Amino acid sequence: MQRLLRQLLAASLVTAGGAAHAAAPSLRCDALPAHPLLGHPLKWTIRAANLPEIPMLQAAQLGSDWLLQNQTAQRSASGPARSLQTLDLTLYPMSAGTLQLPAVRAGALSCPPRTVRIAESPPGQAPRFxxxxxxxxxxxxxxxxxxxxxxxxxxxxxxxxxxxxxxxxxxxxxxxxxxxxxxxxxxxxxxxxxxxxxxxxxxxxxxxxxxxxxxxxxxxxxxxxxxxxxxxQPLPAYWPEDAAIGHARLRLERAPHRLELGATGVLRATLEGVQIGRTALLRTLEQANVNSRGLRMYASRLILDPDSAHRLTPVWRIELAFRVTAGGRLAYPQLRIPYYDPRLGAPRLAVADWGALRAHDPRPLRLLEALGLVGSLVLLLALSRACAVATGAWLCRRRWRRIAARGDSRALLRAWQRDQARGAPQAQTLRNWARSLSCGAQPLLQQGLEALIEEQERSHYASAAPGAQAAAVQGRDELAGELG
Structure with a gap:
């Protein structure tokens, strides 16, 4: 019996000792790879067993030598006395040479600061350029x-x-x-x-x-x-800070050389090579853009070239609108843009000269053109009227020729009767009416029409003659009876 009790006691002691050994705290910090390279990640793993929870590391704890790219934490427990925590950090070295990872403390245990040597490149290879x-x-x-x-x-x-x-x-x-x-x-x-x-x-x-x-x-x-x-380096005290600085280049577009009085135009130039803002450049243009004889200049217009986003200095497109107010030979105004040249250490002047133009007054020429146009219209109207008269006369003669050729007495009589109905004095007799007919300036009566008129006269007056003779005989008989 005593022997059995001693065996049970020994077994309980062994079990208690194993449990105590299993619950022993531990802390381990590993860094991989063993030979880290500049630019490549360093994996730093912290494992804590049966220890209080380790807080997440902050970038300030790592200092400026390391970039904390990523950090994950895992914690598991298999009982009240057994726990496991893992911190995985992805670090990037911020320089080559000897760097140091900070100390990590968890409960009564700690990982001392760790020295890490960072190589610029793998052995036998040149560093990245x-x-x-x-x-x-x-x-x-x-x-x-x-x-x-x-x-x-x-x-x-x-x-x-x-x-x-x-x-x-x-x-x-x-x-x-x-x-x-x-x-x-x-x-x-x-x-x-x-x-x-x-x-x-x-x-x-x-x-x-x-x-x-x-x-x-x-x-x-x-x-x-x-x-x-x-x-x-400081600017000279006399030079405004917002004025043009650099080496100015002006490229001009060709200006018109001939314009009419009252016409409008635009002078165009491109400014590049200097650092200057829109407000300062507009102020410079207002001072330089003065009216020239015979030219009225308007407000300047600035356009920032889209290509300026990829240029060292802005590229400005300058447009100067104007109107011609006098005739003759006129000189375009010169555009003068002052700038400070750092290479020379002195002010310079960029000048745009478009030359001259010749302006002519179109009003006398336009008056002559208007007179010529009116004369042409009058002549055209006269020719049109003459053509109309000639055409009417030709159609008239053609009509009467056709009437005479066909012997169309009905058409002849209808025309005569229409004039009689209108009360024309020359339409009292067919002969007088025919003599008064004309087509234009030429009389109408001709041989064919004359024959048709004579035929109508014979037909008309012949039908009236027997009645007249009978009346005359009757009159004579009555007169003889009265005298008898």
Missing amino acids: IAAHVEDANPVVGQATRVDLDVGAGGALDWQPVRAGSDEGLVRSLSTVSTVVRAGGNRVAVQRQSWSFTPLRPGDSTIHFGLLRATPFGQLLVYPLRPLQVQA
């Missing part, structure tokens, strides 16, 4: 200078656009192109991203870049970029 430079490291205030970032573009890399900015000036994105540069005697294919930087005050200016990112074959690469330093 990354170079940033500024075209003019000593611009004057208000002068636009070009900033380029060249990144090696080998393999399947397609770099995402990088942001750039500055607290001391204006930064504007220009373009991204693929090109080839020479580095160490070799030609390197790069992807070039460009910006325009305009310092706003003299002294040191810093251009900051965002992170350089690419995703070849689904893996994110992140590279840090060093800032650029620019030493801006």
Whole structure:
């Protein structure tokens, strides 16, 4: 019996010891890969068993040496005395060389700070080509200078656009192109991203870049970029800050050389190469755009070329509208735009000269044209009337010829009777009426018509003759009886 009790006691002690051993706390921090590279991710895993919950790490705890790209936490428990917590962090080194991961504490246990050596490239390979430079490291205030970032573009890399900015000036994105540069005697294919930087005050200016990112074959690469330093020079005290700065180029469009009095036109020019805003340029044009003899100039118009988004300085299209107010030879006004040339350190003047034009007064010529037009109309009307009269006479003669040729006595009598009905004095007898007929200026009576008239006279008067003779005989008989 005692032996059985001793065995049970020993078994309980063994079980209690195993449980105590299983619930022992532990903390482990692992970093992979063992030889990390700049631009590539570092996986940092923290495992805590049977310890209080570890809070999520903050970017401030990692410092400026690391970019905290991602962080996940998992926690599981198999009983009141058994728990497991895992933190997985994806970090990107912000520089090459020796970096340090911070210490991690959980309960009474901790992982000491860990030193990590970051290589710029795999052994035997050249570091990735990354170079940033500024075209003019000593611009004057208000002068636009070009900033380029060249990144090696080998393999399947397609770099995402990088942001750039500055607290001391204006930064504007220009373009991204693929090109080839020479580095160490070799030609390197790069992807070039460009910006325009305009310092706003003299002294040191810093251009900051965002992170350089690419995703070849689904893996994110992140590279840090060093800032650029620019030493801006002050402008001369006599030069306004908003006036044109740079090297101005004026391209002129051809102006008309002949115009009429009262006609309108537009002088066009393109200004490029200087940094100047719309308000300042309009003010400059108002001062330079003066009326010339015989030309009335109107308000200037400015159009920003759409291509300016990809140019170092804006491209302005200038339009100067005018009206011709006098005749003769007239000179176009010269457009003068002052600008400060940083290369010379002195003011310059860009001049636009469109030459001259000849304006003529069209009013005398138009009066002659109007008189000629009126004369032509009068002549046309006279010719039309003459043609109408001649045509009417020809149709009239043709009608009467056809009547005479057919011997159409009915048509002849109808015409005579119509004139009799209207009370025409010459229509008392057929002969007198026929003699009065005319087609135009020519008398109508002709041989064929004369024969038709004689025939009608014989027919008319012959039918009336027997009655007249009988009346005469009866009269004579009555007179003889009275005398007898």
